[in-house]
Amino acid sequence: MSTSDRTPETGDYDTSHSIAVRRFNRTHGLIPPTVEDQNIQLQRCLKQLARREKDIDKYLYLSGLRNANVHLFYRLVTKHIKDIAPLIYTPTVGDACLQWSHNYVQPEGLYLSYADKGRVASILHNWPQHVEITVVTDGSRILGLGDLGINGMGIPVGKLALYVGCAGIRPAATLPLLLDLGTGNKELREDPLYMGSRREKVSAKEEQEFMDEVMIALNEKWPGIVVQFEDFKNPFPALERYQHKYTCFNDDIQGTGAVVLAGIINAVKQSGVPVKGQRAVFMGAGSAGVGVAKQIVEFFMREGLTEDQARECFWLVDTKGLVTNDRGDKLAEHKIYFSRNDNKGKQYQTLAEVVEYVKPTILMGLSTIGGIFSPDLLTKMGQWNERPIIFPLSNPSANSECNFEDAVKYTNGRALFASGSPFPPVVYEGKSLQPGNNMYVFPGIGLGTILSKATVVTQSMIYASAEALSTALSPSERAQGWLYPEIARIRDVSVIVAMGVIRAAEEAGVDRETRIKGMKDEELEKWVKSKMYDPHEETQRVEREVYSFIEDISAKGDSRSSHL
Secondary structure, rough: OOOOOOOOHHHHOOOOOOHHHHHHHHOOOOOOHHHHHHHHHHHHHHHHHHOOOOOHHHHHHHHHHHHHHEEEEEEEHHHHHHHHHHHOOHHHHHHHOOHHHHHHHOOOOEEHHHHHHHOOOHHHOOOOOOOOEEEEOOOOOOOOOOOOHHHHHHHHHHHHHHHHHHHHOOOHHHEEEEOOOOOOOOOHHHOOOOOOOOOOOOOOOHHHHHHHHHHHHHHHHOOOEEEEOOOOOOHHHHHHHHHOOEEEEEEEHHHHHHHHHHHHHHHHHHOOOOOHHOEEEEEEOHHHHHHHHHHHHHHHHOOOOOOOHHHHEEEEEOOOOOOOOOOOOOOHHHHHHOOOOOOOOOOOOHHHHHHHHHOOOOEOOOOOOOOOOOHHHHHHHHOOOOOEEEEEEEOHHHHHHHHHHHHHHHHOOOOOEEEOOOOOOEEEOOOOEEEOOOHOHHHHHHHHHHHHHHOOOOHHHHHHHHHHHHHHOOOOHHHHOOOOHHHHHHHHHHHHHHHHHHHHHHHHHOOOHHHOOOHHHHHHHHHHHHHOOHHHHHHHHHHHHHHHHHHHHHOOOHHHOOOO
């Protein structure tokens, strides 16, 4: 093996590497001479973050760090996940996307433009690493911010950073992918700094044809690649078209639904109200809202209700009011399943009217209308229920239907709460109350799917991820009434979720990893952990490899070792 022509990679410029490793990597002299302790490196990073007042500036610093020293970046993420996650994903990633073209400095991810139709496979060959998972968006519905075109690249970049940090998927095995299919955002098309195609969004037929080419090319280049769809304005066509053919899932529909379901499983237990007595009002009847509601329907059915009984526990509200059969407008197909036929001809046009009519036990927000869960509405939820279940799931945080502090305040500390964007814990009457956030489940889904080598992602795998997450609370967390585990334990939680996904894949017969068949849970847990990337061990791993190489070529008397 020769090192004379070796080109340094981003992880090679690490000041924790020994002089021998630097010589091997050909970075000796290209970084300051001190061999640093990893804790010193992290102190420097934290000080540089602290000097930046705005979160967007912290985001840009962290992006630069990830591109300059990938392992140090992930050491920072894993060591300080609670503080760093909001800076690399929601809520800060919303601002990053809005400013993506204006702040562009360096390439991140892969862009496939509609103009590349017919050449997608050749473009994929420009990506240098072997890929195990990709997050794909067309930028048409970024968070609650609307159509941002190619500026939506911040979503795949941020999401995959969490896959790495929270579930130990190797950074080099991830691919952020943006499909540039045009944009309906006229302001972007007229912005001279916008870096995407200056054309209207392609038609649904053109999008489908292009997506077909992309999915074929991805799976020919990297067979079995896990494809996670994210932030498509209409996510159903792609999911329905590909979910039984390729290894793919949609986090907006399935992942969000699973993490909410995990919270609902625990919340229903704590509420004291059996599933047959639950009444759920959803503010927001889009793809995410319907996806979440369907996951909960499955839970209610497993608890003994028929499908019709379970479905009748839900009232969905959109911009025109309660979704009913006789409202007078043509309902989108995905809304029909939950459309009410028992309103006796009366139409309820506002959330307040619906809530007063239903007197719900569960209040879900997927509307992107910030603050729509008003103090009056929250107060009523507290009056009607001993433990009201309040889940404002819209993000970024500015679009959240309410914040955690208000939910606690107006229900006298009795709310069972989870949100789509992170909120800090609230101390109420001496007790620390912890909100939940949906980053908990998708890393484990991805990890379990990759490790099981699943041919498809089944609904049973998604449901298993929710069940596993609901069991992941520690005894102390359960005693404090938390719905989700402490975020600092996310890597351990992802192992539990991944194991649930793997077991479900085995049961469904879609797994291809023969080495784990028949493993007991203890063995499987150890095996899963052994497959996870640990940035804190990277320096030691490289040291071992380099010294083993040095010993090998020295024993052979190879003169090419002289530069070491």
